[in-house]
Structures are given as C-alpha cells and as structure tokens.
Amino acid sequence: MTGAPIIFDRTLLRTRQTRASALGPATFLIERVAQDLAERLTAVVRPFEVAIDLGTPTNDVRAALAEHPIVGQLIAVSPVPPIGGSCCAVVADEEALPFAQMSLDLVVSAFALHSVNDLPGTLAQIRHALKPDGLLLAALLGGETLTELRQSFAAAESELDGGVSPRVAPFADVRELGALLQRAGFALPVTDIDRVTVRYRSVFDLMHDLRRMGATNVLVERRRKPLRRATLLRMAQIYGDRFSDSDGKLRATFDVIWLSGWAPHANQQQPLRPGSARARMADALGVTERSAGEKAGR
Numbered sequence: 584m585t586g587a588p589i590i591f592d593r594t595l596l597r598t599r600q601t602r603a604s605a606l607g608p609a610t611f612l613i614e615r616v617a618q619d620l621a622e623r624l625t626a627v628v629r630p631f632e633v634a635i636d637l638g639t640p641t642n643d644v645r646a647a648l649a650e651h652p653i654v655g656q657l658i659a660v661s662p663v664p665p666i667g668g669s670c671c672a673v674v675a676d677e678e679a680l681p682f683a684q685m686s687l688d689l690v691v692s693a694f695a696l697h698s699v700n701d702l703p704g705t706l707a708q709i710r711h712a713l714k715p716d717g718l719l720l721a722a723l724l725g726g727e728t729l730t731e732l733r734q735s736f737a738a739a740e741s742e743l744d745g746g747v748s749p750r751v752a753p754f755a756d757v758r759e760l761g762a763l764l765q766r767a768g769f770a771l772p773v774t775d776i777d778r779v780t781v782r783y784r785s786v787f788d789l790m791h792d793l794r795r796m797g798a799t800n801v802l803v804e805r806r807r808k809p810l811r812r813a814t815l816l817r818m819a820q821i822y823g824d825r826f827s828d829s830d831g832k833l834r835a836t837f838d839v840i841w842l843s844g845w846a847p848h849a850n851q852q853q854p855l856r857p858g859s860a861r862a863r864m865a866d867a868l869g870v871t872e873r874s875a876g877e878k879a880g881r
Contacts, residue, residue, distance in 0.1 A: 587701035589803050591752070593676070596698055596801045597663045600640050603797035610641055612779065612796070616693045616722045616839060617643035619777070621651060623720060623841070629653065631689035631718065635660045637709070638677045638695025640797055654689065677705055682712040685846075690719045696842075697723035697754060698801070706767035716848035719769065725754040726776055726838030731826040732789065739818035748806035757840050769844025777839040782832040786822045789835050 603609075632655040636644050639661070648654050660673045660680075675681050677692075677699050690709050699705050709719055733751040740747050755763075757774050764772035783789045793799050826834050 587704060590700050591698050592801045592803050593662075593678075593698075593700070596797070599794075599799055599801060600663055600797035603640075603795050606795050608641060608797075609792045609795035610643060612781075612837060612839075613639070613641050613643050613694055615779070617647040620644060620691060620693065620720060620722060621647040623843075624648070624651060624653060627653060627718065629716070631655060633687055634658070634689035634691065635673070635682075635687060637680075637690055637692040637721075638662075639691075639693040640695065644691055644693050648691070680705075680708045680712055684711050685714045685717075687712045688714055688717050690717070690721070692719075692721040692723075694723060696721055697725060698752070702755070703763055703766060706763055706769075710767045710769055710844075710846060713846035715846050716850065717846040719842065719844050721842045722839050723755075723760075723842070724837060725760065725840040726757060726778075727836050728754050728838045730836055731822060731834060732786070735786070735818045735822040735825065738821050739814050743814050743817055744811070749802045749804050750800050750806075752800070752802060754838070755840070760840055760842055764842060764844045767844075768847070770847040772842075772844040774843075775841050777841065779837040779839060781835045781837065782828065783835060784832060786819045786833060789833070 630653045634648075634654050634657045636648075636657060636659050639645075639659075642659075645657055645659060648657055658672045660675050660677075662674065662676045673681070677695055678701055690713065696702060696705065706719075713719065729751050736750045737747045757776050761772055761774040764774070781789075783792075790799075822833060828834065
C-alpha cells in the first residue's frame with residue numbers, strides 16, 4: 584500500500600473481530616450474503632479449480648460453497664482466525680496478498696473489502712493474482728449503510744457536545760466501486776446493490792449486534808474520549824423519533840454492494856470497434872440521420 588490514506592485501524596479491527604467471536608457472533612447478515620453468493624455462482628458455467636475466500640470474518644461463505652459443483656479447492660485467507668473458531672489456511676492481510684500472478688481461478692469475499700485502506704490497490708492485487716478469465720465476486724457494505732445511526736449520533740453530538748466526531752465508517756457508492764473495478768483492469772465489471780432493512784426494539788440492540796459482528800468503530804480519527812451518557816441517551820431518543828415504525832421498532836439500513844469482474848481473456852465478449860456496425864441507428868429508429876453540425880429545422 585503506497586500513498587493511500589490510513590482510514591481504518593486494522594489492528595483494532597482484528598481485535599474487535601476476535602472479541603466478536605468470544606461474544607458469540609451475530610451472523611444473520613453474512614449468512615444471507617453467503618447464500619446469495621452461492622446462488623450467483625450458479626449462473627457461471629465454467630469450473631474454478633483454485634479459489635480463495637478473502638477476509639470473510641466467518642465460515643459462512645466456505646460452508647455455502649462446500650458442495651458447489653464448479654468450485655474446487657477453496658482456501659480461506661484471513662489475518663485472523665474467522666469468527667466461529669475455524670483456522671484459516673493462509674494468514675495474510677487483504678492489503679498485502681501473497682499470491683503469484685495468474686495463480687487463482689476465483690476470489691470471493693464477504694464483508695471484508697469495505698474496511699481496507701487501499702481498496703484500489705487491493706483490487707489491483709486481486710486482478711493480477713487471477714488467471715485469465717478468472718472471476719472476482721465480492722460483497723461489501725456501502726451506500727447508505729447505518730445512515731440512521733450516523734444521523735442520530737451527528738444530531739446528538741452537535742446539540743450536546745458542540746461538534747461531530749466520526750463514529751460510522753465512510754461507505755463507498757456503488758458507482759464509485761464500479762469505476763474502481765475498471766481502474767483495476769477488470770473486464771465485464773458489474774456492480775449492484777441489495778438493501779436490507781433490519782428492525783430492532785432499541786438502538787442498543789443494534790449496537791450490541793454491531794459489536795457481535797466485529798463491526799464497531801475502528802476509524803483512525805475516532806474520538807478517544809469515552810462517549811458521554813447524556814450524548815448516548817440523546818442519540819437513542821433522536822433515533823427513536825426519526826426512524827421508528829408504527830409498532831415502535833427501529834429501522835437499520837444495510838446496503839450490500841456486490842462487485843464482480845473478470846480477468847481479461849481473448850474469448851470474452853468484446854465491444855465492437857467504432858465504425859464496424861452493419862446497420863445504421865437511424866434506419867432502426869425510422870428517422871432521418873443528420874450530421875453533428877446540422878440543426879433540425881423549425
């Protein structure tokens with residue numbers, strides 16, 4: 584990683600993930616993503632002999648792909664043992680991959696890439712590690728994830744503390760991530776978003792789940808002073824006032840952004856060369872073709 588801003592305290596992240604394992608992990612969201620990932624792979628007709636699960640903090644992706652017909656050897660890659668107690672096969676950080684160029688057929692990842700400091704660099708490393716026609720399929724949190732919690736904390740701190748401290752990580756937009764795939768050299772890049780709304784009895788139940796996901800605040804610029812009780816209670820009140828349903832339960836948004844891209848290969852679908860079309864657009868639309876400098880008559 585060269586020149587990338589340090590946004591996340593990666594050492595603290597690993598500590599929080601280890602704590603989540605000890606607490607008993609909350610896995611409902613990652614279980615959903617793991618099943619979705621397995622279903623998305625059913626649309627692919629080619630086999631993948633050597634695959635890695637990059638940084639997924641639980642065993643759910645590997646469990647979902649254990650009997651998948653097109654996935655051969657699946658290697659867990661993580662800087663810490665995944666939540667749930669299983670040891671990873673390769674100890675490595677997502678920001679410093681140890682794989683040789685063109686050595687992998689498939690890279691899958693769930694809920695890991697949104698907390699790397701140099702996502703463009705990580706995507707470039709994945710691209711170089713993939714064999715021609717190799718596939719990246721990853722899910723990460725992005726978009727409006729936890730927007731309710733972010734807004735409630737900001738309002739409470741502005742009101743009581745005279746300023747806002749970063750408490751919820753910045754999340755990338757789906758269009759930005761699509762551009763990063765192209766920048767990293769992936770062919771046929773695709774991004775889409777799955778919005779999941781989870782309802783809680785209280786904001787404290789949400790915060791408890793975040794702790795059990797290993798997803799609490801690891802921002803380098805986080806405020807080091809303990810959160811004041813008055814600020815926390817005011818945040819909870821604002822959350823309830825703004826984001827509750829008619830039955831009193833509170834909404835929490837999780838935007839799961841899916842990334843897929845292929846290492847370029849000669850057999851992949853290619854865009855047509857400019858001027859190689861065999862039919863004119865004007866003929867297909869039944870209109871009169873005009874040159875770029877010609878104005879339509881009034």
